[in-house]
Amino acid sequence: MNFSTTMQTKTLFLTLSLFFYTCGIGVSQTVDYSALSKTELQNRIAGLELGLGSYVIGKKMTPEQLEISKKNNDYKAYPGTVKFKDGDIFVIADAQSDVVIAVYKRNKKANKNDFKVTISELMMLYGEPTAEAHGKTIYWNYGEDGLISEELYRTVKSQGMLNTLVVLATVKFTSSENIETITDMIEMMNKKNQQSEKVQKSDITSDNYIMIQSDLLTQKYMDK
Numbered sequence: 304m305n306f307s308t309t310m311q312t313k314t315l316f317l318t319l320s321l322f323f324y325t326c327g328i329g330v331s332q333t334v335d336y337s338a339l340s341k342t343e344l345q346n347r348i349a350g351l352e353l354g355l356g357s358y359v360i361g362k363k364m365t366p367e368q369l370e371i372s373k374k375n376n377d378y379k380a381y382p383g384t385v386k387f388k389d390g391d392i393f394v395i396a397d398a399q400s401d402v403v404i405a406v407y408k409r410n411k412k413a414n415k416n417d418f419k420v421t422i423s424e425l426m427m428l429y430g431e432p433t434a435e436a437h438g439k440t441i442y443w444n445y446g447e448d449g450l451i452s453e454e455l456y457r458t459v460k461s462q463g464m465l466n467t468l469v470v471l472a473t474v475k476f477t478s479s480e481n482i483e484t485i486t487d488m489i490e491m492m493n494k495k496n497q498q499s500e501k502v503q504k505s506d507i508t509s510d511n512y513i514m515i516q517s518d519l520l521t522q523k524y525m526d527k
Contacts, residue, residue: 334447334469336469336471336519337519341400341402341520341523341524344361344519344520344523345361345362345402345520345523346361347361347471348360348361348471348472348517348519348520349361349362351445351449351471351472353445353472353474353515354403354406354515355392355406355407355408355513355515356389356390356392356406358389358392358394358403358406359403360403360404360405360406360472360515360516360517360520361402361403361517361520362402362403363400363401363402363403364394364396364401364402364403368389368394369401371387371389372385372387372394372396374387375387375388375389378393380395381395381525383397383398383399383524384396384397384398384404384524385397385398391408391410392406392407392408393406393407393408393409394406397524402524404516404517404520404521404524405514405515405516405517405521406514406515406516407512407513407514407515407516408512408513409510409511409512409513410510410511410512411510412508412510413478413508413509413510413511414507414508415507417511418478418509418511421476421511421513422476425441425443425474425476425513429443429450429474430443430450431452431453432453433450433451433452433453433456434453434456438481439477439478439479439480439481440475440476440477440478441475441476441477442473442474442475443473443474443475444456444468444470444472444473445470445471445472445473445474446468446469446470446471447469447471451468451470455468456468470518471517471519472515472516472517472520473514473515473516473517473518474513474514474515475512475513475514475515476511476512476513477511477512477514478509478510478511478512479509479510479511480507480509
């Protein structure tokens with residue numbers, strides 16, 4: 304066997320190994336989600352049971368929710384959608400089918416306690432996050448088999464194959480303050496267990512934002 308043949312064999316082996324590896328960890332796309340109908344896609348998204356309060360993305364609103372949407376909908380929305388507020392939750396739904404497309408909440412003046420409670424609740428609901436970006440955003444990405452782990456995300460990213468990772472829906476937390484700065488500050492304050500005037504960071508407030516949506520589902524309803 305000459306050198307050229309040997310190299311070709313090794314290349315084929317590595318390609319097949321990578322293929323079977325990614326299939327084994329659930330990266331390969333078995334369904335063309337862009338080709339699914341709105342109903343088929345929203346049913347898959349709804350099956351993830353992601354939302355805020357009683358609102359779940361991909362599910363139709365209940366009669367009670369519809370009543371609320373008619374009273375508190377004085378917000379600018381994309382054509383064909385309705386945006387309303389229920390308590391501290393903003394809901395974006397399709398005006399024709401009443402399907403929830405996205406939900407979010409925002410606290411423009413969140414203090415350290417607000418931040419701590421929010422992060423704790425998100426961790427309890429969704430577990431360890433998939434990834435973080437720029438020190439200000441945390442993502443919980445969901446695929447065909449549920450939450451995409453950080454380990455899987457890092458592995459696929461290191462292989463340069465993020466484009467093969469199917470993300471059906473995302474829970475995103477964003478803060479105007481650096482997340483590490485605030486979490487470090489919270490840990491420091493907890494250790495001291497006091498509100499010391501010397502610790503000026505205790506007065507930090509941040510603009511915190513939680514958004515739950517499916518880009519695939521949003522695109523389906525935007526392409527009318």
